[in-house]
Amino acid sequence: MSFSWARAASALRKRVAEDAARPREEQHLDDGQRASLTWMTERLPQSGVVLADEVGTGKTRIACAVVHAVLEAGGRAAVVVPHGLMHQWQHEARMLGMPYAKTFTSVRDFIEDAKSKTWEEIAPAPGATEWLLVSHGFRAPQVRQGRRPAEWRVALPSYVRAELTAQATRDDRRTFAGRLLDDPHVTTGRIASELVRQVRGQDRVKLRERLDQLPPYRRDGDNRKLIEALKDDGRLLVEDLLGLWLGEFDLLVIDEAHKSRGEVDVEGTAMGAVSGTVLARLVDVLLKQPESGQRLCLTATPMELKLSQWLELLERARSEIDRERGNQVIERLHDAAGRAAVAPDEDSRLDELCAAARDFAETLAPYVTRRRRNEDPLVQGFREKLPAGRLRDAPHPHRNVLPLRIGWAETVGERSPWLDVLFAAECMSQSARGLTLKDTADWPRAVRDAYTKLSAGHVSIDLSETEEPLHIPEPGVVDDHTRGKIARTAYWYRRLRVGRKRVLEGLPPVNGAELDPDAEHPRILAAVKEIEGWTLNREKVLVFGVFLRPLRLLRDVLNVRHALRAADASRPIAHDVHTDSALLGIALRQLERLRAERALSGRLAMGNGAEMRRALTDCHNDYKRLRRQVRERAKKPVVAWCTDPTLLGGAPVDRELEGALEDHLVSFVLDDFLATTSESDEVTHERFDALAAEFVEERLRPLLGELDNEDVDEEQAVLRHEALRALLEDDNGRQSVHARLLEGDTRWQTRRYLQAAFNRPGASPWVLIAQSQVGREGLNLHESCRVVVQFHAEWNPAVLEQQIGRVDRKGSLWEQRAQTWLAEGAQGEPPFIEVRQLIFEGTYDAFQWDRVMRRQHFFDASLFGSLLPAGAWERVPEGRLRELLAAAPSFRPPRSK
Template structure:
């Protein structure tokens, strides 16, 4: 509950003191000893100056440590007696919990839905005498308010509103509402929640909840929970329920919104959570965290400041300044070489833009990073990101059928009216990425069944001939896809594999981003098949015993199909028919290594596990009991001890000879943490799973599912259907330099925000480049973070006195299919990327525009010096 003495002046003092303490520590023991770097310390001072007056957008570039700054602010608010709500994407709950714990802030696990919200009053999460409104800090999923209230959903979901209103009426001296007794019985836990919330409201009758309930009671009929359709999205009852749920959360002095650029629409779940569910005090502030407050359009500044909670008159005052700056940028790009007027006007509008937005916006970029600054100085301005090495697919190098397909597809853009012919349009848009080709084949090869290709007898002769030409070009394009494994032969996938295997040859892990699941899955299977064949030929251990034979004959992109294609591509000397035997033999030959580790496992865990964390010790007891009681006849590979042996060996890179008790205990604890986390919604069954996630059988089930992976694991796919616990395990393993996967293929919507994948990887391949440069920045930011693999390699290179030309870079490789729509997509992305850098990085004209001319370079330097700067360190950084 918020203390009556809370004020922002106390928070400001605490922030400045914390920054000063960190500064003293850095001076006394070096920057490495400080928890906060110079930019983060400067940000605390800047927050102290601003947060008492209004909210702040913390827009530091991806990977600069925004969360650590936010945690310091949260701790200061808690110490001053205030309450904080952190609103974050559903998949980042565990990372926020870790950061809060590291910063000395206690908070319950992420609240994701109504089920767990109500369970707080059942005594299982927060005790009844300390419900949600008493917790100083809460972490909520951005999807918390996405409740299912359909016709067939359980009644308990809508019982809280009528119960709170009925009990409030009764406590106020009125009778129960008409129909209340007829609507009984209610779920006991909902009744307990309602009683607790009403008691909390009545303790302070001056708070807005009392007035709101009184108005609702006087002006509306009692909301009967038996009327199911009254609670659907967009109805008054749904809005009222959201408000009442918010009363149970309590009021907040600070709301921290992570990835605040997401779900900008006013009717989105995040917007409803912020606007209707979360209750704010009169002096409440918001901290919006986003590396991309504007992505595609300057109008998004208005949306960002609206999410920040700025009043409409303030937004109206800012918008003309933003528009003038954007217009000045467009004019400058056309005339920067020749027009003094354009350059001067830009300088004036840039200054006004900085003055207007500075009170509300803080942004540090990578130029302030110590490693980036060192790299830039030593290489005389070279970019530490290598974005010039595209994975290029050139039509002239393709086989004849594929060249014909590209030419035919381009001919369709001339011959066909693409807005009329859906098949031709889809083919042109998807040729480069392989998405949907299989579906299109049926339409192309069976035109008589396709209305989009049928020739209308009523059309003119000219139109009939045009349709016939369209059909001929479609048939020509289809010839390239007649192989049974067309995705395994797709030029873009093969070019991506070549780039990945080249990086692997340099002992580099690779992060691949894509949008379309079928090509991504084909990429993963073909990578694994090729690496498996190489391992078998070289006599290296490959962690796979069988090849899946399910649907072998019908699935053209099955594991066996991938093995057959890889065998042909590599011209492998191994007999294809002997591969299953070779796999089983080599897997069994390593059983002695696993058995050696298995004999030590329990003793090492008993000796080395921490005593201050009850979970590992509890799981060890289950493991010991399983060792004693499991039936001898049960398959050894399914034994719990065997599961943990395989999981730990996979995580540590199978290095049994050098594995120590300390390493084993660390890996065991990491596995428990990763496998115990699971995303849930407000479904009672899913919520039950979360509450029992630490229980033994569920833990075994997750490890069994993961260790039962049948494709070796050199490359792994992480997409929308990947369980949250599996994502955690993949993230954990990918961040270890010696373990599989060596390649992580991530769907853009799943892996682009929040995930830390930087500890063992500095190579990113954009298999399906996006249209939105903000998304691409987020993707690259997965490996471009504080403490990254690249920064460690840079340290090593400098210690070895390597010349500037040999210093490592973060490698970003877009896959571009030249001569297709894919190339146009990339050009549009580059233009939008320039716009983004102009808005957020002060790079209004790309350096490449100077083209080596000294005079033009001087002009660009002057323009850059006058660009807006929102860094708390100032332009000197």
Template sequence: MTGFQGWEAVADGLDAIADQGESLDVEHAQLDEGQCASIRMIAHRMRGGHRALLIADEVGMGKTRIAAALISAVRRCCGRAAIVMPAGLGAQWQKEIAIFDPDHRTLMPLRSYESFIRGFAREGDDGLPQGWQERRNAKLNDRRQQRELPESSWQDEKILMISHAFARMTFPLPENGNLPWRRELMPAFEALCRGRRRNMREGGRGERHASHEAARAAFATLAAEPLPMEWARDWRRMPSEDFRRAVLPVIGRALGRFDLVVIDEAHKARGEDSSLSRILSALIWESADPFRLGMTATPVELEAQQWLNTLQRICGPADPSADGEGNGGDLRAITDPISKYAEIAKRLRTEPLDEALVSAFEQAAKCFSSALGPYVIRRDKRSDRELNGFQEAHGCSYRDIRTVSVTSKVMGRDWMRAFCAAEALSLLPETDTTTRRRRLTVEKGHGLDKLILEPATAESKAALDFWSRNARPPQDASIFTHPAVLAAVRIIEAATAEGRKVLVFGTLLQPLFALTRLLDARAMLRHLAEGKHWPAREIDRSSAARDLGAVEAVRAALRSPDCPVGIPNTVEDINRVLAARYDSSRQKRDANLRSVHEEISALAGDGDDTALLISLVWAAHEQDGIARLLQALESRRSLCSDVQDVEAQTRWTTKRLIKETDELVKKLREDSSDFSTKETPDGMTARQESRLQLIQAHLSEFSGRGGSFARLLYGETQPQTRRFLQNAFNRAASWPMVLVAQSMVGREGLNLHEECRTVVLLHAEWNPGVVEQQIGRVDRKNSRFLKDYRAGDWRKHGMPPPRIEVSCIQMDGGYDSLHWAQLLRRWDDLRAQLHGDVVSMGDRRRAWSDPELQSLIRRLDLAAPDFYPR
């Protein structure tokens, strides 16, 4: 029994939180007016018996803060809450929870099966020799103190964050017939259920002990509620997927029962066997009267029926006997209203507006609102007074969405010929699929590096047909001269020249690598020309398999018509200048740090952990470890070493170095996931070993061989690096100035709005919900745009108001144009579903001079579905 006081008490607690929020002024209030309204609506629904609700607020309006308030109210009523979320959002959730419960130290997200099992470990269970066992115990205690593991048990944690990654656990088949500890939980649980004793096997003794403790914790829950299981199975030889399917409910029992389940990004991973679906259907063990709260800005993305999939997540399996009022009832009843509304919304944008069509929409919108109303509350920018005031005052939206068309004139004759030939190849019926897809290779820059590097001998050219020969890029071209990449460079550098940061999204990795490399190369040349410091000793000659590398990017930048004057014109000469400046800077730095080094060594010898850490870093990376550490500290503190004059340097003292290193490690610990064990010096304590692993992983990003004016965030970027880039991008003076993000990595959950209001979309998406999420990274509460607008400096200089600028790079006249047109049509459908915006811009323009049409549009706007929590 959890001692939970019930939902009536939670509702009273929510009203109290709303009362407090409404009693404070805007500057000191934890919640704004809309968030207070949402909290009161949740309380109202609870009192009415509703136990499922979806917060579908538009991106950046503070959904997490509302959920944190609910979690706080549940905890204060002795209830338990589970937060199911995508990887990488744990730190943001901890920050929001701390607003309402400053003294509550929420556990880091549960990400791995190893962490789950180690949560049941006890000191001495490993059976190791004394020294090794003490080391193991210390590491276990360190993980508990850092809130990676529970201090007592998982079931005692009132708030538990569970990452989607947790449900991707694997159980490899044992080698040589032995049963590894990862497969110990199920046979131990079965033995308890059958009243038998299971002997402890050798190997991984501590994990096996912990697995048996987990089995006992799960077995103890059977008295409250039975758990149907299939027994007499060979757990050693069962395929990994089957084992995972069987073990998930047992893990859920060992974690304990939850009264509240919060589902962050509830639209993600819609498949039945996705990680999120596994957690919600098999892992989470809910109380007899649970409440589910879903959160997403895009509950529907490509088609209207996705409402059903999203709502099913919060309602659970359909129950025909339920009342259908948002209480887990039969969701099939809402299918017809959703379909009819989507159909009439499309007709409004393609057919002439008349009385019959408007009346049909009014009826369909009413039914749509009635069907979804019990399940959904949604605030969008229509309810934001400041943004509405912007539109009324300036006659335009605060979002400036621009199509940047790369026309034939901009492309040039050679690139234009290649694009046209690639389009022709895609239409020729006798060509193979690979050849037809050449239009993607050339027009979007995907795989262009491989095409350019293909041997272009006379024999190979002769073997190609007319169209294939002409689909090859110009002879002296590279991916760094691709018209779309250069168009993006022009937009980005125009913004950064004004001191503004830029967020770039794309789907294809080769162009993203090329753009990042080229921006860095051009920034380096500008710094050399202006006599400013560049944090590299030479041009980085290493390159990933997906990009051509920094050397080729520098050569392309040197050939550019706008290359700065007065700089060396070869890579070799540039390297000599970089090395001379870097060595000169290092000599001055070493002279400044000589006494600091002696003091650090003395403190390390006296047992100071942070001083020991710095000493180890100092000796690492071929004696260049301290340079990496200082660069990391300066970047974190916005000390601007990246843009200083060559002669300028930050002055460091022993006290300052120790203090800021300690703060850096603490921050890395907060943002870290479970790190694998690495080789570390003997004789170190568990705490020292853990801190060294953290700092080494972080400093690998500061190689001293390349700049960081632009950085790439993609699938292989380590979690701690993602957090570092997010934090650095949100600081005004620190690099990167440009963050280039692969679409699937940076589109959801990340807050990148504090210093950025410029977004560049390099590639068109198919899913408009993805684009909304991308723009939503900078369109959030207290964004850079709002700060600039409120400051009013633009008024003093007689300039137009600042806006959120979104530039869509489009290759004009080809397949890329078709792709963008399809996205825009789907975007219209999305706005109709989520914003009630069903009138085409053409009709709105014609209404300026047509009073009758204006009246019809006014009726449509008034009838548009609105789920604001009134």
């Protein structure tokens, strides 16, 4: 059956109608998702489109329904996603009854998979109906000069060239083709033979001509010329070869399509200079589509820093929008919004703003669909019950976003050495204003970083120990004005180093402990106070930050304080603080702070450091005794999992893995036990069996289910075994820890595992700290958390939105509480998504937050229906409010009937 968009649209309409006819509890789609799909049945046959639904509204499920319709119409689809989101797409596809997708993360991973799986399981089949999941990072293999690369990195063009020769030439071992194919690299040779089948007629001649321009691969010879060619012109040829192998796609879905925007500098298939990001090259060069092929771009943030990014995204979608017309309406809205924000009480400016907004929406509407969270019936009902004021009139009435200001006097304190450090850093910043990059090129890096990052807690104590001074140029080398600036900057840099030295000298000597002064940075102390305000009230907290060192210190301080509170109450402690000199140093300082806060009333209310160590040791020993008791019970279920054919049955015996699984199961049981009972209780057999069953369903099956279907043969059992090994090798948290950190090195298996733990009510971790690049996309962390702390400033308002979107999603804890609040007559304090933004007043940090909030205005104007910044609405004449609200851009699809 040949594919047609008419058949795909018909299949999609049928799915929408069938889903709407089901009882509500059996529906896979909500009203808004069905409306979006109905809109797409009209638009996708004509043009590429952008699905720009807000974070947490279910874009993936909509896209899966479109892919399914393409498959039902006999077509092929490729979905390009960040690697960490592949499991989510497979899960959503299963919900809609779709077959599993073949996944492509890299050529290297494909070759590894080919060693243990059949070719039909993993290889593309261009002539068949199928869908592929392709990682954003999929690309031509990289080659580097200076070392002999693996054959699969460089040999593909030569194998294809050999396959294009006559049969007699291929069979003759005296020829280059015969020698190469006589003992081929199995996977590379198979890829070459498969893709050659896709090339016909004149295209074979053209491909051979391009291949002849590359030096051949020589197994035991010098391949430096080939490597050099593949780093430059040949890279495009390899991309084309991989594209031929993957085949053409009737539908190309690009998830997180806002990433790496821009065009790729290639002209047809000519060999020449190439440029562009990995994602841009993947979707614009490597992946092929027929003339009738369409694109569906998914993003919650079609613009991030400037309105013109709308056009970049629409061009990536290959929509039919007129570029010149698009530029006109975007510039008009940008100028009108800026002018009206300055004088929102002037009718002429408001007239132009309304007209520009309507023009913008009408021009983009044929190619964009966007549902907003505030269109959800629950959010609308919640808004109606709120009292008049700031939140009721906000684009997101259910989000309580508040700045958490770190003040100088109350936070740093007059006697704190930190006051001198931060004051000197800001004076240094002001002194350096106006200096060019050329003027500062020879400065030590510590100097360049100090004033921009010190308020964020990023610059380490090494700053005061460096021997690199800031040299002042000799007279005449630079002009007097510049020399004066450098001299003043050098003065304040010296003061900064002196201040950091005072911070060090102020730490008391302690035997067996390391005292890190940065653990008491004002930003960390302010964050700890805010976070504990929530966790002590049994609320989980999600923290986002940029710089890794302060995030690690924040984690350590939170864990140490949690351990001290537990030791004070003589409760078992999972974290062995007393064995780590760095944590012990933090504990000694935090013990003083907790006593000053009157937070300790038990064993640690009095006593010295030695008593604190004894208490920590005793309580940790209590925990270890509990572990030993529970571990004996854990052996039997773990053995059963290793023989269960739906889990690990068929995999080789691995005692180390079994021991690690026992550790994780015991921690899971004790975490629940200590959170819900007193230390005097015992873990009953019934409770243990119930928790063991929950562990399988919540932790093991979600991870293993991403690897294959339920029919697990011996080879698949080995793959599952290897995936678990990867998790357990990477995850050092075999014991329950109060605060955990997600960073760049955290493997995807551990991220999935931590996500499940964070989503479990009452279980550790209570605080999940994530580097922004790691945790802001792909992780659903909403089931047990509604509090977000933005620890570091960002430059991009879209990043802040993505962070909040981790907890503001369908089925979230907030939705559960909002439904309860409304059902009980909206009595008492309404629940919100609580967001706190740490802002260090009077520093570079405050400057950065101010800049991103200005950008937020244009972000809100095009995405959230708020044409004016928050502070301007109060000055708008009463009679113009309704008109402004009605004119705000909206790309909401009409509701399906």
